[in-house]
Every structure is written in C-alpha cells, then in structure tokens.
Amino acid sequence: xxxxxxxxxxxxxxxxxxxxxxxxxxxxxxxxxxxxxxxxxxxxxxxxxxxxxxxxxxxxxxxxxxxxxxxxxxxxxxxxxxxxxxxxxxxxxxxxxxxxxxxxxxxxxxxxxxxxxxxxxxxxxxxxxxxxxxxxxxxxxxxxxxxxxxxxxxxxxxxxxxxxxxxxxxxxxxxxxxxxxxxxxxxxxxxxxxxxxxxxxxxxxxxxxxxxxxxxxxxxxxxxxxxxxxxxxxxxxxxxxxxxxxxxxxxxxxxxxxxxxxxxxxxxxxxxxxxxxxxxxxxxxxxxxxxxxxxxxxxxxxxxxxxxxxxxxxxxxxxxxxxxxxxxxxxxxxxxxxxxxxxxxxxxxxxxxxxxxxxxxxxxxxxxxxxxxxx
Amino acid sequence: xxxxxxxxxxxxxxxxxxxxxxxxxxxxxxxxxxxxxxxxxxxxxxxxxxxxxxxxxxxxxxxxxxxxxxxxxxxxxxxxxxxxxxxxxxxxxxxxxxxxxxxxxxxxxxxxxxxxxxxxxxxxxxxxxxxxxxxxxxxxxxxxxxxxxxxxxxxxxxxxxxxxxxxxxxxxxxxxxxxxxxxxxxxxxxxxxxxxxxxxxxxxxxxxxxxxxxxxxxxxxxxxxxxxxxxxxxxxxxxxxxxxxxxxxxxxxxxxxxxxxxxxxxxxxxxxxxxxxxxxxxxxxxxxxxxxxxxxxxxxxxxxxxxxxxxxxxxxxxxxxxxxxxxxxx
Numbered sequence: 001x002x003x004x005x006x007x008x009x010x011x012x013x014x015x016x017x018x019x020x021x022x023x024x025x026x027x028x029x030x031x032x033x034x035x036x037x038x039x040x041x042x043x044x045x046x047x048x049x050x051x052x053x054x055x056x057x058x059x060x061x062x063x064x065x066x067x068x069x070x071x072x073x074x075x076x077x078x079x080x081x082x083x084x085x086x087x088x089x090x091x092x093x094x095x096x097x098x099x100x101x102x103x104x105x106x107x108x109x110x111x112x113x114x115x116x117x118x119x120x121x122x123x124x125x126x127x128x129x130x131x132x133x134x135x136x137x138x139x140x141x142x143x144x145x146x147x148x149x150x151x152x153x154x155x156x157x158x159x160x161x162x163x164x165x166x167x168x169x170x171x172x173x174x175x176x177x178x179x180x181x182x183x184x185x186x187x188x189x190x191x192x193x194x195x196x197x198x199x200x201x202x203x204x205x206x207x208x209x210x211x212x213x214x215x216x217x218x219x220x221x222x223x224x225x226x227x228x229x230x231x232x233x234x235x236x237x238x239x240x241x242x243x244x245x246x247x248x249x250x251x252x253x254x255x256x257x258x259x260x261x262x263x264x265x266x267x268x269x270x271x272x273x274x275x276x277x278x279x280x281x282x283x284x285x286x287x288x289x290x291x292x293x294x295x296x297x298x299x300x301x302x303x304x305x306x307x308x309x310x311x312x313x314x315x316x317x318x319x320x321x322x323x324x325x326x327x328x329x330x331x332x333x334x335x336x337x338x339x340x341x342x343x344x345x346x347x348x349x350x351x352x353x354x355x356x357x358x359x360x361x362x363x364x365x366x367x368x369x370x371x372x373x374x375x
Numbered sequence: 376x377x378x379x380x381x382x383x384x385x386x387x388x389x390x391x392x393x394x395x396x397x398x399x400x401x402x403x404x405x406x407x408x409x410x411x412x413x414x415x416x417x418x419x420x421x422x423x424x425x426x427x428x429x430x431x432x433x434x435x436x437x438x439x440x441x442x443x444x445x446x447x448x449x450x451x452x453x454x455x456x457x458x459x460x461x462x463x464x465x466x467x468x469x470x471x472x473x474x475x476x477x478x479x480x481x482x483x484x485x486x487x488x489x490x491x492x493x494x495x496x497x498x499x500x501x502x503x504x505x506x507x508x509x510x511x512x513x514x515x516x517x518x519x520x521x522x523x524x525x526x527x528x529x530x531x532x533x534x535x536x537x538x539x540x541x542x543x544x545x546x547x548x549x550x551x552x553x554x555x556x557x558x559x560x561x562x563x564x565x566x567x568x569x570x571x572x573x574x575x576x577x578x579x580x581x582x583x584x585x586x587x588x589x590x591x592x593x594x595x596x597x598x599x600x601x602x603x604x605x606x607x608x609x610x611x612x613x614x615x616x617x618x619x620x621x622x623x624x625x626x627x628x629x630x631x632x633x634x635x636x637x638x639x640x641x642x643x644x645x646x647x648x649x650x651x652x653x654x655x656x657x658x659x660x661x662x663x664x665x666x667x668x669x670x671x672x673x674x675x676x677x678x679x680x681x682x683x684x685x686x687x688x689x690x691x692x693x694x695x696x697x698x699x700x701x702x703x704x705x
Contacts, residue, residue, distance in 0.1 A: 111632075111662055111663040111664055112659050112660045112661070112662050112663075113632050113660060113661050113662055113663040114663060115660075116660045131702045132663065132664055132700075132701075132702045133664055133665065133699055133700055133701075133702055136664070138663045138664070138702070139632065139663045140663075
C-alpha cells in the first residue's frame with residue numbers, strides 16, 4: 001500500500017519548514033526511524049525520521065521549498081498495512097509518531113486567508129491576538145504584525161521569535177504556580193564522586209543524570225505532571241520523556257527529550273544527555289526529540305543560580321528547575337554542619353494540579369535524590 | 376435615454392407577458408384563473424380582453440394536466456407561458472417538469488427541445504400560510520435540464536420573460552409574492568437583461584451578501600444600516616439559480632473575503648448550502664471568516680404576522696450576522 005510521508009510539527013508551535021536536503025531517493029528502502037530529510041525550522045536544521053518501513057516511491061517537495069506542517073513530502077510503498085495506532089498504545093514505539101501527530105492539532109484559530117498571508121509575510125501567528133469571530137486571527141491582524149525584519153526561519157532571530165511566541169502563549173494561557181524546596185544532595189554528590197572515581201572518564205556521571213531519573217520516576221508516581229493540556233483537557237502521557245533544556249551558543253535554547261527516561265539506567269541516561277546536548281548545539285536534533293517531551297528539566301546550576309522559576313512549555317503542564325549545588329550550613333541531628341544543597345523548583349499548571357499535589361511531587365524527587373544508589 | 380418609469384413589479388411582469396404576446400403569435404398564457412379572474416395575483420388582468428381566449432387560457436384545477444399540456448405545446452412548436460399559482464402547487468406538476476420537460480431534449484439526442492416557460496409565485500411575507508408561502512427554488516435548481524431564474528428587480532421582472540422564451544430549454548421563472556406590490560424605476564436596462572449571470576447590485580469592500588429574490592431588498596436595507604457603521608457591504612443578486620454564476624460570487628468573495636448568504640429557503644439542503652460549498656471549494660484560501668448563512672427558520676411558514684416575520688430572514692438578522700463575522704459583535 002501507499003503511505004504519505006508528511007512534514008511533522010517539530011515542536012508545538014511550528015507552522016512550516018523548509019526542506020534542506022533529502023537523504024533518500026526514489027527506490028530507496030527506508031526503515032522506521034531512519035532519517036530521510038533535513039528540515040530547516042525556527043529551531044535550526046532538524047533531522048526528520050520516517051515512521052514506517054517502506055520503499056520511497058516519489059519525493060514531492062524539492063529542497064529549498066518552504067511548506068506548511070502536514071504537507072505530503074513523499075510517497076512511500078509500504079509492504080504491510082500500517083499498524084492501527086489506536087488499537088495498541090505500544091508506548092515507547094509509537095510515541096514519537098503520536099507526539100508529532102498531536103502537535104499538529106495544537107492549532108490557533110486563524111482564517112485561511114490570514115494563514116496564507118502570514119506565510120507570505122513570514123509572520124509567526126502563534127503570538128498574534130485575533131480580532132475576528134471567536135477571536136480568530138484575520139488578514140488584518142497578520143498585516144498589522146507586519147513582516148518580521150529578518151524572516152522567521154533565519155537562525156537566532158527566528159529562534160528568538162519562536163521562544164517569544166511559546167513563552168508568551170504559556171504566560172497568557174497557563175496559570176502557573178511555583179513551589180521550591182532546598183534539598184540536601186550530599187548523598188548524591190558523594191555517591192557520584194565514589195562512582196566516578198571507579199569508572200573510566202567516558203562513563204562518569206553528572207548530577208543531571210540523577211535529576212533526570214528522579215524527575216521521571218516521580219512522574220510515574222504522581223499523575224498530573226507528565227502530559228499535555230490540549231483543547232481544554234489534560235491527558236496524562238502513558239510514557240515519560242523528560243526534556244532537557246539546552247542553552248545554545250548563539251543564544252536561545254531547545255529542549256530535546258531523553259526518550260523513556262524512567263526506564264533507562266543512569267549510564268544510558270548520561271549517554272543520552274551527552275548525545276542530545278552535542279546534537280542540539282550542532283543543530284542536528286531529530287523531529288521526534290523536539291516534539292516528545294512530556295515534562296522538562298531545566299538546570300542553571302552552572303550559572304551559580306540558586307533558584308530557577310521556570311516557565312512551562314505548552315502544551316506540557318509542568319517543568320522542574322534546578323539551581324546550583326552549593327555548600328551551605330545545614331542542621332543535621334541538631335548540629336550545624338556543612339552540606340551540599342540544591343534548590344529544586346516546580347512550575348506547574350494550576351488547571352491540572354494544585355499546590356498540594358505539586359508539593360508531593362517535589363518531595364518525591366527530593367526523596368529519590370536522597371538515595372542515589374537506587375536510581 | 377428615457378426618463379425611468381415608476382411601476383410595480385406586478386406591472387413589470389404583465390408588460391413582459393404583453394410584449395411577448397405581441398411579438399410572437401406562437402406565445403400564449405395559460406393557467407388557473409389567468410383569464411376571467413385576471414390571475415390570482417392580478418398579473419394578467421386585462422390580457423383576456425386584449426388577446427382573447429385563444430391566447431389567454433383558463434385551465435382546470437390540475438397542475439399536472441395543464442403543465443403537461445404546456446410541455447406538449449412547446450414540443451409542438453408553440454411558445455407557452457404556463458402560470459402556476461405558487462411553487463407549493465407546482466409540486467403537483469413535478470412529474471411533468473422533472474421527468475418530462477427536463478429530460479426530453481437529452482433523451483432525444485437534442486431533437487426535441489422543450490421551450491416552455493413556467494412562471495410561479497414563491498415565498499412568504501403576505502400571510503398566505505404554510506401551503507402558499509414556501510420557497511422551494513432549490514428543488515428545481517437541483518435538476519439538470521431546467522433553467523431557473525428569479526427576477527428581483529423591476530428591470531429583471533420586465534425583461535427576463537423575453538429571454539426565457541428565447542431559450543430552447545424549459546425555464547422556471549420564480550416571482551416573489553412579496554414583491555408584486557413593490558414600486559420601482561423601469562429603466563432602459565430592462566431591454567438588455569440576460570437570462571444567466573449574477574449581478575453585483577451594490578459594490579462594497581467589507582463583506583459580500585449573496586442573495587436572490589425578495590431577500591435582495593432585505594440585504595439592501597441591511598447594507599444601509601451597516602453603512603452607518605462604516606461597514607461597506609457588497610450585494611450579489613444571483614438572478615439565475617440554475618446555472619449558478621460562480622465567477623461573480625467568487626470575484627466578490629476574493630475582494631471582501633467574508634460572505635453572508637441570505638436565502639429565503641430553509642437552511643438544510645438549501646441553495647445557500649450549495650453556494651457556500653462552491654465558495655469553499657474554489658476560494659477557501661481567500662476567506663477571512665467562516666461563511667455565514669441567514670435562512671428561513673425550519674418551520675412551515677406560520678400564518679400570524681409576527682411569527683411569519685420571525686421565521687424569515689430579516690434585516691436585523693443579516694446585520695447581526697455581518698457584525699459577528701467582522702468581530703464587531705457585542
């Protein structure tokens with residue numbers, strides 16, 4: 001049978017992308033997960049995977065062409081009927097595909113004429129406020145926003161605009177509440193030191209790996225933090241993909257997911273962490289990694305910041321922040337002792353959870369960090 | 376250029392019939408009470424005296440029989456004008472119109488065209504109750520082989536019959552009951568009307584009102600009200616309901632990017648639905664707002680005045696709908 005390969009939304013706010021190059025040609029055989037194209041987006045050049053096994057029949061969009069999300073890019077011949085995704089929610093395997101598909105449904109209300117005009121003027125419609133019926137964005141609204149000076153898809157400015165749009169939307173739509181707690185992470189720091197002393201340099205772990213695992217496990221224990229709020233309702237994700245906020249050298253940041261975070265041993269998490277950070281900075285992230293996070297971990301520890309009050313990335317509903325690990329006077333068993341402490345914070349969506357649930361969630365992360373050997 | 380003559384819609388239709396009778400000896404008028412009584416809406420008053428019983432023929436109360444006779448006369452070389460009192464009663468002749476008039480030319484490979492003109496009154500507004508007030512234009516507009524027109528202006532009422540008689544196809548001419556008493560200027564343009572094609576009745580830039588028949592005048596009233604708020608409505612009078620003139624509608628929509636279709640038919644399966652779909656198919660990316668419709672409430676037309684008014688498209692409903700489309704609603 002024939003399958004259409006469409007441009008996925010490489011992030012909730014992506015409207016369009018430019019095909020930079022094809023890695024396949026008609027007649028080539030490709031497997032699920034193969035990178036078949038490179039697409040230029042606001043977030044840089046991204047490798048786009050295919051989600052079925054098949055043979056490329058025809059490439060429909062030549063390199064250099066900017067097309068809207070959902071455009072059929074290529075036709076594939078697939079041997080077997082495509083698996084019915086609604087039947088078996090096989091978590092880890094279909095998640096990447098489902099995540100990309102769901103992101104397409106995150107739509108702003110905009111008239112067809114306004115959407116076309118926005119494409120012509122390279123206006124990012126997510127940040128616009130509509131004045132049409134039911135608050136829809138009209139041609140006039142787009143033209144008022146005017147052409148962005150550099151064009152959306154170009155480098156840091158495009159990313160700045162994308163971040164601006166996503167964060168504005170977050171602060172506009174999501175009623176955040178914030179909780180912070182300062183945790184004695186001396187056991188984790190000591191455990192890491194001992195572990196790292198015993199392994200080759202390439203196998204050393206960072207605190208980030210412990211934080212990732214602790215956040216993921218806490219998500220498993222407490223519903224309401226790992227999932228998506230769309231069209232007025234929350235849906236818990238069946239799997240936990242923790243995204244890590246990665247600052248880029250030229251400015252801006254991206255938050256690719258470490259897939260199936262809760263299931264991976266620390267060593268695998270560390271490898272995954274190194275891998276996505278390197279590829280994020282090289283501008284070579286995969287589509288599924290950007291669309292997949294169900295919650296994000298953001299750490300400003302290396303910037304000597306004590307507390308982060310992070311903003312949720314829609315349509316997610318929570319984000320965990322970590323400040324710097326610092327040596328502080330701490331009271332243990334009635335005595336003041338020097339300890340390594342870390343301030344954890346939670347930004348969460350009050351439409352989905354309340355402060356008490358958030359407190360339990362944060363306490364769970366702290367408890368998991370207290371016993372690093374079990375992570 | 377002559378000074379416009381101020382006459383009623385009824386008089387314009389009558390003058391159209393008179394002209395046709397004078398111009399072509401093959402033309403004759405037949406229908407219930409068209410002779411001695413002068414037509415149930417007094418359109419043919421006086422024609423019996425002028426043209427005699429041969430050409431102004433009263434018929435028995437059998438729509439099927441006299442519409443069928445008209446079709447036969449057309450096949451036999453005459454140019455009959457058949458008057459059916461209202462579109463409600465025309466349903467008794469539906470078999471003759473749909474199964475015979477609309478099909479014979481096709482089934483005979485073009486050998487037997489049926490140049491009959493069937494006039495019928497349509498619509499509400501005169502408290503004639505549910506069996507005399509419906510707007511079933513869409514039923515006929517559905518049928519290939521027919522041409523369907525609805526003059527809404529004095530000029531069209533005066534001029535459309537002539538071009539309808541010149542057509543080799545059966546033509547259904549709908550005359551809105553609510554317009555018979557309307558007065559207006561008859562201009563030279565009446566001599567040049569076409570059978571097909573919509574007309575931009577009033578140019579505008581903010582929104583397009585697509586309409587036909589008596590609703591044209593509701594749209595004009597609404598455009599006047601909207602104009603006071605600086606909303607500049609363009610009005611397209613369809614005139615021909617089959618074939619529909621897509622080009623005129625689409626040109627207007629591409630300009631204004633917003634459409635309200637005002638249709639005295641019921642909303643479900645209406646001409647408004649057909650027009651809306653054609654716009655979506657051909658001008659989707661030009662739309663800046665959802666297509667809106669103002670149609671008759673889905674009830675048999677009520678007899679009491681206030682309920683009849685409430686059921687029909689009104690100036691107020693059109694104004695409210697346009698404001699909502701433009702995001703000006705309170």
